[in-house]
Amino acid sequence: MKKKSALAFAGLVTSLVSTAHAQTLSDVVVSASRTEQRSFDTPASIQTIDRTTIENAGPQVNLSESLNRVPGLTILNRQNYAQDLQVSIRGFGARSAFGMRGVRLLIDGIPATTPDGQGQSSSISLPSTERIEVLRGPLAQMYGNSSGGVIQAFTRDAPEKPEFGAQLYTGSFGMRRSDWQYAGHVGEVGLVADYSTFDIEGYRVNSKAERKQFNGKLSFDAFEKTHVNMVFNQFDMPLAQDALGLTAAQMAADPTQAGTKIKKVGLTYVPDTTTAADFRVRKAVLQNQLGTSVKHEIDADRSLTARLYYGTRDNLQFQVGSPTGNVTGAWTGLARTYYGTGLQYNAKTSLGATLVNWVAGYEYDRSSETRQAGAAGATKLGEKDTLTRNEVNQSDNSDGFIQATALVSEKISLVTGLRYSTVSFASDDIFGSGQGSGTTRYQSSSPVLGMTYHASEQLNVYANYGKGFETPTLSEMAYKYDGTSTPVAAFNPSLNASSSQHYELGAKWAPSAGSRLDFTVYQIKSTDEIVVAVSKSGQTAYQNAPGTSRTGWELSGSTLFSPHLKATVSASSIDAHYSQGFTSVTAIGSTPVSAGSKLPGIPQSFLFSELLWTGQKMDGGKVGKTLGSQAGIELTQAGRLFANDSNTASAEGYTTLNLKASHGWALGSGSLTTYARIDNLTDERYVGSVIVNQAYSQFYEPAPGRNWSLGLRLVLPL
Numbered sequence: 001m002k003k004k005s006a007l008a009f010a011g012l013v014t015s016l017v018s019t020a021h022a023q024t025l026s027d028v029v030v031s032a033s034r035t036e037q038r039s040f041d042t043p044a045s046i047q048t049i050d051r052t053t054i055e056n057a058g059p060q061v062n063l064s065e066s067l068n069r070v071p072g073l074t075i076l077n078r079q080n081y082a083q084d085l086q087v088s089i090r091g092f093g094a095r096s097a098f099g100m101r102g103v104r105l106l107i108d109g110i111p112a113t114t115p116d117g118q119g120q121s122s123s124i125s126l127p128s129t130e131r132i133e134v135l136r137g138p139l140a141q142m143y144g145n146s147s148g149g150v151i152q153a154f155t156r157d158a159p160e161k162p163e164f165g166a167q168l169y170t171g172s173f174g175m176r177r178s179d180w181q182y183a184g185h186v187g188e189v190g191l192v193a194d195y196s197t198f199d200i201e202g203y204r205v206n207s208k209a210e211r212k213q214f215n216g217k218l219s220f221d222a223f224e225k226t227h228v229n230m231v232f233n234q235f236d237m238p239l240a241q242d243a244l245g246l247t248a249a250q251m252a253a254d255p256t257q258a259g260t261k262i263k264k265v266g267l268t269y270v271p272d273t274t275t276a277a278d279f280r281v282r283k284a285v286l287q288n289q290l291g292t293s294v295k296h297e298i299d300a301d302r303s304l305t306a307r308l309y310y311g312t313r314d315n316l317q318f319q320v321g322s323p324t325g326n327v328t329g330a331w332t333g334l335a336r337t338y339y340g341t342g343l344q345y346n347a348k349t350s351l352g353a354t355l356v357n358w359v360a361g362y363e364y365d366r367s368s369e370t371r372q373a374g375a376a377g378a379t380k381l382g383e384k385d386t387l388t389r390n391e392v393n394q395s396d397n398s399d400g401f402i403q404a405t406a407l408v409s410e411k412i413s414l415v416t417g418l419r420y421s422t423v424s425f426a427s428d429d430i431f432g433s434g435q436g437s438g439t440t441r442y443q444s445s446s447p448v449l450g451m452t453y454h455a456s457e458q459l460n461v462y463a464n465y466g467k468g469f470e471t472p473t474l475s476e477m478a479y480k481y482d483g484t485s486t487p488v489a490a491f492n493p494s495l496n497a498s499s500s501q502h503y504e505l506g507a508k509w510a511p512s513a514g515s516r517l518d519f520t521v522y523q524i525k526s527t528d529e530i531v532v533a534v535s536k537s538g539q540t541a542y543q544n545a546p547g548t549s550r551t552g553w554e555l556s557g558s559t560l561f562s563p564h565l566k567a568t569v570s571a572s573s574i575d576a577h578y579s580q581g582f583t584s585v586t587a588i589g590s591t592p593v594s595a596g597s598k599l600p601g602i603p604q605s606f607l608f609s610e611l612l613w614t615g616q617k618m619d620g621g622k623v624g625k626t627l628g629s630q631a632g633i634e635l636t637q638a639g640r641l642f643a644n645d646s647n648t649a650s651a652e653g654y655t656t657l658n659l660k661a662s663h664g665w666a667l668g669s670g671s672l673t674t675y676a677r678i679d680n681l682t683d684e685r686y687v688g689s690v691i692v693n694q695a696y697s698q699f700y701e702p703a704p705g706r707n708w709s710l711g712l713r714l715v716l717p718l
Contacts, residue, residue: 031135031152033405033415034142034359035346040508043405043415043452043462045072045136045520047556051129051156056630056662058677059169059177059709060126061198063087063151068636069608070134071554071572072520073149075121076601076689078701079202081209082242082283082317085121086601086689089136090524091550091576092148092470094601095532095542095692102470104146107153108217108231110291110309114338114367115397115423117145118473122235123287125215127167127179128194130156136554137522138466138502141446144363144399144421147468147500147526155217155231158183158190162718163670167196171709174201184718190219203704204243205258206277212236225297235287242281244320245691245698247271248649255685255702261320262696269696279320279329280382287313301348310339313369318382319539321375329377330539331384333370340365351406358404366396371436371478373489389489391436392428393474397421403448415450415464423471427491435490442497444469458511464504471497472530472542479541481533487541496544500526517557524550525579531599531645532693533584547579548599563617573605573639584645584693593645600692603653604639627664627671634658643690643699651687651700656680667716675711680704 027039027048039048047070058065064075064085074094076086088094092102105112105119113119124132135150143150162184169177179196198211218230244259250271258276262269291309298304315334344361373389376382403417422443429436450464472495479487480494506520526548533543552574560566576599584591598604615628636656643649659681664673680703688703 029133031133031150032139033357034344034361034403035357040510040516041452041460043413043450043460043464044139045504045506045518045554047071047134047518049132049134051131054126054129054132055713056632056660056675059171059175059198059711060167060179060196061177063121063124063126063132066126067132067134067151069556069568069570069610071556071570071606072136072552072574073134073151074603074606077703078689079204079207079704080240080242080701081122081200081207081211081237082240082281087121087151088602089134089140089149090522090552091574091599091602092146094599095530099475101473101476102146102148104140104143104150105152106150107233108155108229108291109152109293109305110231110289110307111340111365112289113146114336114395114473115145115340115365116367116395116425116473117471118475120235120287121151122211122237123233123289124153125155125194125196125213125233127196128155128181128192128215128217129153137504137506137520138448138450138464138468139415139417141448141466141468141502142401142403142417142419144401144419144446145397145423145469145471147470147498147502155215156183156192158185158192158217158219160185161669164716164718166714167711169675169709169711172707173203173704174199175709176200177711188220190217192217202241202243203707204256204702206241206275206281207243207258209240210238211240212238222294223296227295228292229294230290230292232290233288235285237283237285240283240285242276242283242317242319243701244276244281245694246700246702247697248700250698251687251700251702259698262698274320276320278381279318279377281318281320282382283315283317285313285315287311303346305344305346307342308340310337312337318376321377329375329381331374331376333372336367336369338365338367354406354408356404356406358402360402361400363399363401364397366394367474368392368394369474371474388431389436390429390431391491392430393478393491394426395423395474397423411454413452413454415448415452417448419446420444421446421469423497425471425474425477425493427477427493429491435488438491438493440493442469442471444497444499458509460508462504462506462508464502464506466502468500468502469497470500470530476530476540476542479539481541481543487534487539489539492541495530495542496528498526498529498544500524500529515557515559518555520554522550522552522554526550535691535694543582545578545580545582545593548576549579550574550576550599552576560618564614566612566614566618568608568610568612570608571606574602575604576602578645591646597645597647598642600642600644600647601690603641605637605653606639607635607637609635627666627673629661629663631661632659634660641687641690644693649697649699651690654684654686654703655682656684656686657682667714670714670716672715673713675709675713677709678706679708680706682706 032044083098100119112123140149165181167179181194215233261272263272289311293307313336342363374387401419448466452462480492504522528544554572612632639653641651683706
């Protein structure tokens with residue numbers, strides 16, 4: 001996306017904003033202050049994606065369907081369910097070879113991110129999610145070991161009248177999706193039980209996936225002022241094939257092909273004839289989690305909230321082997337247990353004539369996993385042969401925090417807070433080599449300070465500062481970088497935690513009840529940022545970069561042209577670069593990275609815009625129940641995406657168009673709704689994501705061309 005495109009669209013929204021019709025500003029969020037607050041009044045960059053948006057954005061398989069409309073949040077869909085989405089906020093998390101890093105993930109207030117900072121976006125069951133909040137900027141540091149931001153999902157509450165819901169989807173590349181949901185009350189207990197399945201053959205060779213997911217929520221009042229939520233979810237992915245990355249030449253020839261093993265010929269490395277399909281490269285995952293939260297209202301101004309959770313996650317992955325030696329494949333197995341507890345106290349007090357809302361709490365979380373690895377394929381490709389690694393890895397955090405918000409005058413409110421975190425790591429080498437043993441500990445204080453100027457009922461201006469830190473994850477400590485092109489399979493406690501300084505200036509403007517515009521500029525300076533040293537054959541080693549800098553802006557806005565026509569825009573631009581030089585590595589040797597080089601894995605700019613028509617009037621600017629007809633067009637633009645630290649490899653930006661339509665019929669007090677989408681209407685060929693610093697230049701994960709989906713949703717009262 002070119003900057004002028006984003007600015008032109010922003011200018012269009014701004015010029016129309018003063019003539020728009022009714023829209024409510026009563027969206028309530030909790031992530032920024034850990035208490036209910038109007039989104040418009042929150043002194044932070046925060047967006048909410050509601051239930052209707054989630055339903056209308058696609059088959060509800062990936063967060064990328066609906067969260068692409070949040071500025072500053074980048075979700076790159078790898079089309080690779082073995083590696084999950086590549087999620088980053090203001091560039092934090094972009095280094096991830098798989099899963100989520102540097103972004104805190106919570107579901108119903110319960111962490112879905114382990115103490116070391118890693119999580120899986122697939123933990124969120126979208127069909128039963130009522131809303132998703134995305135918090136960016138300095139206030140996210142109050143959640144501890146997560147520099148980038150916070151994504152928090154909330155399961156729907158049970159309705160007073162019980163109902164049964166069913167969804168069926170089909171689409172390109174053999175996609176099949178089903179969901180079955182009961183929601184209602186059994187006596188005084190609210191119950192939401194949701195079971196979904198997902199299957200796809202995949203856009204590329206060796207990209208088939210199968211998933212089953214259950215999400216259940218019980219809600220009840222244990223006493224008059226004590227409310228209890230209990231949540232259980234299971235994620236079962238028995239098969240997720242991995243198509244691997246492609247070189248630029250392979251992608252130009254055929255983006256649907258699977259990546260290949262690399263072989264060494266003399267002093268060079270070239271693609272082999274054996275592919276990911278030959279090696280049966282794949283992953284299987286089974287995760288179970290049970291959690292409960294209890295909120296007790298002491299009186300009208302004070303409350304106490306406690307949470308407790310426990311979970312297990314088993315992960316087995318098969319990979320291609322080394323380009324040298326006799327090993328034809330490799331496998332890695334992780335068996336994890338994790339649990340945690342937290343206590344939070346909310347109060348409203350007065351300091352003289354000043355009303356203060358404050359919250360204080362303590363959180364403890366622990367994750368322990370058995371990591372095993374070995375050779376695969378000596379007798380049969382894609383099957384275990386030998387055990388060469390066996391160790392127990394553990395991480396835990398012990399954090400205390402306090403945060404306060406006060407209206408110090410009619411026009412000015414202040415927010416301040418402090419979190420003190422201790423994150424510990426330990427590894428015990430059971431195999432006996434000694435390389436897998438070690439311990440390390442990180443400690444950090446994360447202060448935040450902000451001020452909001454309430455210029456009028458229609459305009460808020462705010463400024464924030466925060467100090468953050470980010471530890472390496474257990475997966476990032478699983479391999480050492482010794483200056484060569486091959487990661488060493490050994491526990492690496494020598495990585496430093498990164499430290500960051502966040503500055504943010506923003507404004508929220510709602511000149512009429514039908515329009516709103518949010519704009520933010522920010523600067524982030526980091527030291528010891530954790531970056532990819534070398535990645536190959538599914539194994540990645542990390543190192544610390546001496547200094548990085550991020551400067552950017554984010555814009556989001558919406559307006560009603562009429563009660564039936566709504567425009568939405570989300571745009572962002574970021575200059576993320578290394579402020580000091582260092583040395584990276586490829587298969588053929590070390591590569592200097594000069595100061596000013598762009599951080600890889602981060603699109604330089606991004607724009608999402610939508611024009612939506614509804615047959616029924618939008619209530620307060622909100623798209624209501626999907627009765628009647630709706631139709632929309634979406635435009636997405638992304639800028640250049642660098643693939644390595646030296647910036648010698650990159651993917652060009654792209655522009656895509658999506659069309660969507662739905663129609664809902666009333667069936668008594670129930671409903672039947674049909675959905676249709678065409679994504680990438682112009683059949684653009686582009687790179688969906690990159691594997692950062694891939695040693696053999698297999699950086700690129702291509703996005704699919706034109707594709708479609710059809711859906712049906714039935715809701716019946718019981």
